[in-house]
Amino acid sequence: MKRSSVSIARNRLRALVTSDRVNCDPAAYEEICRELYGALSKYMELTEDNFQVEINRTQVIITFLGEET
Amino acid sequence: MGEVIVITSGKGGVGKTTTAANIGAGLSKLDKKVVVIDTDLGLRNLDVVMGLENLIVYNLVDVIEGTCRLKQALIRDKRYENLYLLPSAQTRDKTAISPGQMKKLTSELREEFDYILLDCPAGIEQGFQNAIAGADRAIVVTTPEVSAIRDADRIIGLLENQQIKKIELIINRIRMDMVRRGDMMSVDDVTEILSVPLIGALPDDEKVVIGTNQGEPVIGLGGEAASAYLNICKRILGLEVPFLDLNTGNGFFSRLSSLFKKD
Numbered sequence: 615m616k617r618s619s620v621s622i623a624r625n626r627l628r629a630l631v632t633s634d635r636v637n638c639d640p641a642a643y644e645e646i647c648r649e650l651y652g653a654l655s656k657y658m659e660l661t662e663d664n665f666q667v668e669i670n671r672t673q674v675i676i677t678f679l680g681e682e683t
Numbered sequence: 684m685g686e687v688i689v690i691t692s693g694k695g696g697v698g699k700t701t702t703a704a705n706i707g708a709g710l711s712k713l714d715k716k717v718v719v720i721d722t723d724l725g726l727r728n729l730d731v732v733m734g735l736e737n738l739i740v741y742n743l744v745d746v747i748e749g750t751c752r753l754k755q756a757l758i759r760d761k762r763y764e765n766l767y768l769l770p771s772a773q774t775r776d777k778t779a780i781s782p783g784q785m786k787k788l789t790s791e792l793r794e795e796f797d798y799i800l801l802d803c804p805a806g807i808e809q810g811f812q813n814a815i816a817g818a819d820r821a822i823v824v825t826t827p828e829v830s831a832i833r834d835a836d837r838i839i840g841l842l843e844n845q846q847i848k849k850i851e852l853i854i855n856r857i858r859m860d861m862v863r864r865g866d867m868m869s870v871d872d873v874t875e876i877l878s879v880p881l882i883g884a885l886p887d888d889e890k891v892v893i894g895t896n897q898g899e900p901v902i903g904l905g906g907e908a909a910s911a912y913l914n915i916c917k918r919i920l921g922l923e924v925p926f927l928d929l930n931t932g933n934g935f936f937s938r939l940s941s942l943f944k945k946d
Contacts, residue, residue, distance in 0.1 A: 618865030620872065623829050627876055630829070631836045670878060671840050 632669045650676060677679070685716075685793040688800050689818035691842075693834030695805030697826045698855040701891060702912075703730045703802035703900070706822075708900040709916035711766035715797040718757065721771035722814040723804035724779055730770045734898020736758060742748070744772040744779045747788065762903065767796075777809045782816035789817030807841060811886035815842065820849040822882060823895075827868040828854045832876060839879055853915065858887045870926075883915035884926060 622635035633640040647667045654660060654676070689702045700721075707719040721729035730736045730825050741756035761765040772779065782845070792799045801809065801818060804810035815821065821842050825835040835852070842850050860865035870884045888908035894901035902909045914924045 620865045620868055623868055624872060624876075627829050627832055630833045631876060633839065634833065634837055671843060 636669055636670055643667075646674075654678075685796045685799055686820060687789045688820045688822060688846075688906035689803050689896045690800060690822045690823040690824060691811065691814065691838055692805065692831070693807065693838040694825075695804060697724075697893075698806075698853075698885075699824050700732050700802050701895065702729045702822070702853060702855070703729060703800050703825050704900045705902045706803045706916055706919070707733075707768075707778075707800050707907075707913040708763050708902045709774065710798050710800075710919065711763040712902070712913070713818050713916055713920060714765075715920075716765040716889075717798045717800065718767040718769060718792055718803060719800045720769040720795045721802050721817075721901050722785070723771050723777045723802065724809060725771075725930045726804065727771040727773045729802050730758075730768060731897055731898065733760065733768055733900065736898070742770045742772040742891050744775050747780050747784050753788075753791065756867065757877065762899075767899075774935050777804070777813065780813055781944050784787070785813045785846055785850060786817040805816055811838075811841075815845055815847065818847055820851075821847050822851050822853055823828065824853045824855055825877070827854060827862075827873055827875065827923065832868075832873060839877060850879050852877055852879050853883045854881070856887040857884055881910050881926070884919050885911045938940045 629640045629643055632643045633671055636642075646669075651660060651662065653664055654665075657664055658678075666677040668675040668677065688706075690699050690706070692699050703719050705720075707717050710717045719729060719733075721727060722743070723729075724744065727742075730739060735758050738758045741751040743756070745751045746756045757767045760768065787798055789801075801814045803814035817941065823835050823838055823842070825831045831920050839850055852874060854870055858867055862869045870881065874881050878928055886907045888901070888906055890904050890906045891901045891908050894904050902912045911927065914927075917924045
């Protein structure tokens, strides 16, 4: 199935906007996510599916879903 | 005391000038006294979009340098009561005025006008710094394209650094047929990425081009873009106006367009 061009645009934009906001290389966002995941998973149980990092203009927000019931 | 609103975008060609002209005309239709100022020195455009290019005697730089009085440079738009234009200078560049001088000018204009709209040049250099210097509020115009949204995001960051508290977004030239087939970002996609409140979403309406050809703001021609601009003006006044649905393709526009679709 052809991937919609919107989903490509969204992903490219997220990477661009994030790197513009923190003034770093677009690839650095992936790296930041990986390192934060590595650091936090030493202390808490995380899976890659429920862990998310968002960088906006004034905050770095780490979101994870708690223990499933 | 009037409110100073800068209309900006970062990227060129997304519709800042058209937006300035139409919001100016719309606010004057809503009985407000409005002046629109073209701050793009060297690339004068707003006068042409408004169809007032033959009436220019003095310009923004003349006012700032004291060559003429403010009142002499203001052009009254005969079609709209209480709408005035302060044109830019075609033969000068952005260094002819400073942010401090713009601030002084806008504070003078506040005494007499309800709204002072500043049509900002593209880019983030001195022309941009001049335009935002005296602003209380900013309207950022973008289109649903990667480059325009990226630039809008940078502009929003710079506006926040300038302590401009009220920053709102206009998404221009939305094509619902493309949104529906997954080839254009929707209003929700764009607002989610930029995370500033939306004040208007405009469909891609050919009447805008026709209006520009004629030197007539589209708000005077009727149609989809005209009503969307009028809604933006009402929201600027603080009125609650529901948004036309430009996301799912189940809204008014799609129903309207499906009526005319030739299958």
